[in-house]
Amino acid sequence: MKHKPGKYIWFSLACLAWFILRVGARPTRIVYPCQRVAAAQSGWFLYAFLAPAFVAFWKGIKNFFSKHFKFIVIAGCIAFASFTGYRIYGQYKINLLRSQAGTIPALGVPGSAQPLDEISFVSFRYDPSVFYGETPPYDRAQNPAYDLVWQAVEDLQLGSSSNPLDGIIDPGDTVLIKVNLLGFNRPQYTHPAAVRPVIDMCIAAGAAKIFVGDCGQGFTNAKT
Structure with missing residues (x-):
């Protein structure tokens, strides 16, 4: 017998709605056995919603890096050179002021x-x-x-x-x-x-x- 994931997703969504409706009005109900079961069953809906979103996000990141790899490398080198130059200049200014005003x-x-x-x-x-x-x-x-x-x-x-x-x-x-x-x-x-x-x-x-x-x-x- 084959199981259809869609049925579990709808059942999980119903459990999530029930959990929010009952616990939202009175948070102390979260310790009830029925609410614990509803919270556990809600995981199917969250998994079905988050997994595709994560996969799509990961694919988007990979596509972005593959299309703009050269630009990212050049921008990183410029940022590193700018940061290093700023630190060197700051240390030079500190040494200059110390030589003028004392240490x-x-x-x-x-x-x-x-x-x-x-x-x-x-x-x-x-x-x-x-x-x-x-x-x-x-x-x-x-x-x-x-x-x-x-x-x-x-x-x-x-x-x-x-x-x-x-x-x-x-x-x-x-x-x-x-x-x-x-x-x-x-x-x-x-x-x-x-x-x-x-x-x-x-x-x-x-x-x-x-x-x-x-x-x-x-x-x-x-x-x-």
């Missing part, structure tokens, strides 16, 4: 550097014996990290030692101090002991308004 020294040595955009500056200081202050308002008297942050900004030579940001902040300016205030289960945030000296620098430079914030990609339960 970042090894960790543990104070230093600064000017990144590629020629607008931002980077500076750091490292001292394992210095720790963050834990008591608000995190001023110089109660915050051992205060002077370390101040010296790191002073290394940029954007102002005087008493007013390190004088060169980029004019009296009356509005300033945004961008910190890290991100995280869900494991929050990541900039310690307020490192933010307080930057706020004082902005005040010393004459900033009229000072905002401290972040882009807000998540909520944090960190206490700051």
